[in-house]
Amino acid sequence: xxxxxxxxxxxxxxxxxxxxxxxxxxxxxxxxxxxxxxxxxxxxxxxxxxxxxxxxxxxxxxxxxxxxxxxxxxxxxxxxxxxxxxxxxxxxxxxxxxxxxxxxxxxxxxxxxxxxxxxxxxxxxxxxxxxxxxxxxxxxxxxxxxxxxxxxxxxxxxxxxxxxxxxxxxxxxxxxxxxxxxxxxxxxxxxxxxxxxxxxxxxxxxxxxxxxxxxxxxxxxxxxxxxxxxxxxxxxxxxxxxxxxxxxxxxxxxxxxxxxxxxxxxxxxxxxxxxxxxxxxxxxxxxxxxxxxxxxxxxxxxxxxxxxxxxxxxxxxxxxxxxxxxxxxxxxxxxxxxxxxxxxxxxxxxxxxxxxxxxxxxxxxxxxxxxxxxxxxxxxxxxxxxxxxxxxxxxxxxxxxxxxxxxxxxx
Numbered sequence: 001x002x003x004x005x006x007x008x009x010x011x012x013x014x015x016x017x018x019x020x021x022x023x024x025x026x027x028x029x030x031x032x033x034x035x036x037x038x039x040x041x042x043x044x045x046x047x048x049x050x051x052x053x054x055x056x057x058x059x060x061x062x063x064x065x066x067x068x069x070x071x072x073x074x075x076x077x078x079x080x081x082x083x084x085x086x087x088x089x090x091x092x093x094x095x096x097x098x099x100x101x102x103x104x105x106x107x108x109x110x111x112x113x114x115x116x117x118x119x120x121x122x123x124x125x126x127x128x129x130x131x132x133x134x135x136x137x138x139x140x141x142x143x144x145x146x147x148x149x150x151x152x153x154x155x156x157x158x159x160x161x162x163x164x165x166x167x168x169x170x171x172x173x174x175x176x177x178x179x180x181x182x183x184x185x186x187x188x189x190x191x192x193x194x195x196x197x198x199x200x201x202x203x204x205x206x207x208x209x210x211x212x213x214x215x216x217x218x219x220x221x222x223x224x225x226x227x228x229x230x231x232x233x234x235x236x237x238x239x240x241x242x243x244x245x246x247x248x249x250x251x252x253x254x255x256x257x258x259x260x261x262x263x264x265x266x267x268x269x270x271x272x273x274x275x276x277x278x279x280x281x282x283x284x285x286x287x288x289x290x291x292x293x294x295x296x297x298x299x300x301x302x303x304x305x306x307x308x309x310x311x312x313x314x315x316x317x318x319x320x321x322x323x324x325x326x327x328x329x330x331x332x333x334x335x336x337x338x339x340x341x342x343x344x345x346x347x348x349x350x351x352x353x354x355x356x357x358x359x360x361x362x363x364x365x366x367x368x369x370x371x372x373x374x375x376x377x378x379x380x381x382x383x384x385x386x387x388x389x390x391x392x393x394x395x396x397x398x399x400x401x402x403x404x405x406x407x408x409x410x411x
Contacts (some may be wrong), residue, residue: 001163001193002143004055004200011044011054013028016102018056022141028122030115031135033061035101036068039147043098050096051204057092058136058145060129061102062109063188065089066178072179073107073114073129074362076288086177088146088188088205095204103132103145107228108279109153109181112290113348118160120376124341127157128348133191134161144201145191150181150271151358152337152351154189158366160341160349164400166190167392169386170361173206180351181272182313185267185358195367197394212394216249217329219257223338223353226264230339236370236378237335243402244333254332257325263318266311270359273308276300286377301338319360331395332357333382336366336396340376357383365396369403 002018009017019037026032040056047054049153059065062072064082071077089099104114109328118124119139126135130147134157137145147154149167158165167189180186192198199210222229245251269315276297282289283297326332335353342349355362363384370378382399384392 001137001140002191004099004143004197005200006051009054010216011047011096012041014054015040015044015056015098015100015378018142025119025139025141029117029119029135029139031103031132031139031141033071033102033104033132034069034304036077036099039067040098040100047096047098049193050094052092053096054203055097055144056142057097057098058101058103058133058142059089060133060145060147061105062148063089063146063177065102068102070102070179072109072289073105073112074273074282075367076282076285082177084177087174090179091205097144100142103136105129105132106294107290108179108282109148109150110296111292113345114324117345118341120162121341123161124225124343124376125345125348127160127337127341128294129153130157130189130191131348134158134163134165137161137163137191137193143197145193147191148178149189149354149358150185153352155364155366155381156337156349156351158191158368159336160377162377162379164192164195164368165366166198166202166362167358169363169389172363172386180278181277182271184270184274187358187361195365195393195396196251198365202389202393207286208390208393210397211390212398213330213391216244216395216398218244218249218251219329219332220251221254221332221334223260223335226260226352227338227350229335230372232372233335233337233339233378237333237380239406240380240399240403241333243406247402249345258322258356259318260356262314263359264352268315269303269307269311269354271313272296272300273303274300315359322360323385324360330382330391331382333380336379336381340372340374340378343408354381362386363389363392365392367396367400367403369400369407
């Protein structure tokens with residue numbers, strides 16, 4: 001996979017290299033909804049400086065790029081052209097990055113899969129909804145791609161495709177120029193090959209500099225009360241926890257300190273209610289919607305406002321409690337998905353392990369490096385405090401290094 005070393009290349013050479021790699025991989029991977037080769041080459045010719053000078057970027061197709069379609073994986077948006085860049089695209093352009101085109105998303109960033117396949121095994125899902133972005137990075141086409149998360153839309157595909165992911169804290173980065181699903185839950189995010197590159201892009205976007213604190217404090221959460229976890233994923237979690245402890249961290253079990261089943265169900269209520277209102281126009285054309293999206297909008301339409309308001313109150317109270325917890329520990333370490341990418345392309349896997357943290361608007365880093373016995377990637381997620389992103393990124397870099405050392409020691 002490419003790293004941000006392309007930032008030191010001539011921008012036009014970096015873009016041409018990405019386009020060559022795209023031509024090699026796209027017939028199998030199918031990660032791109034649209035490739036703007038001419039526009040990318042022209043933009044590269046105007047790049048002079050910046051921390052991301054010349055870095056080619058894939059942009060999830062719910063995020064606006066001026067002059068390009070934003071079709072959201074749906075025939076209802078076919079041919080809709082964005083008049084301006086999304087806030088995050090604009091920030092990356094200012095840092096010297098070059099949008100290469102639009103990556104495949106599930107329909108309106110929900111569950112209906114697009115055509116994308118997992119680069120590690122074409123018979124397996126890449127996850128959703130940031131499927132094209134994760135696959136484009138994993139296939140070595142671009143070192144950076146943009147995604148979003150409303151439930152597990154970035155964390156899960158990053159895990160399935162063996163790449164690093166960052167979900168920004170709710171409200172920290174603008175979602176201007178995003179086609180959203182749920183305003184209380186939608187968050188922008190990034191996908192790169194590894195955490196070091198992830199940290200470099202976060203710094204380029206908002207100035208956050210990675211910090212590794214002394215005396216790391218970790219709460220370990222296996223997520224087994226929400227879903228069955230693959231034994232290989234539980235082993236990866238255990239080995240990483242023990243490696244952190246051996247390196248001086250203090251690790252304890254999250255054990256019941258957070259009522260995750262309640263939060264997961266609360267998340268589902270908020271998401272359905274708000275999606276029904278965000279996509280009210282699209283709901284008038286049910287024949288053009290997939291069954292999963294139609295059912296989500298129907299559930300949201302039937303949800304009483306009082307139930308929705310009660311769900312928001314539950315989220316507010318739980319957020320205060322968990323933020324207090326995250327002032328006494330640094331991160332929560334957990335599986336990013338129940339296991340490796342499932343076989344088949346008709347579904348994208350469950351987002352349930354991300355629902356509690358997305359409801360609370362917390363920043364999340366997906367750390368790659370583990371594999372199951374069949375060689376499929378297994379990602380872990382680190383959940384942190386929204387005011388301590390620098391610390392979260394530092395711990396994620398440290399954790400990734402320990403995972404790499406563990407992997408080398410088992411070869």
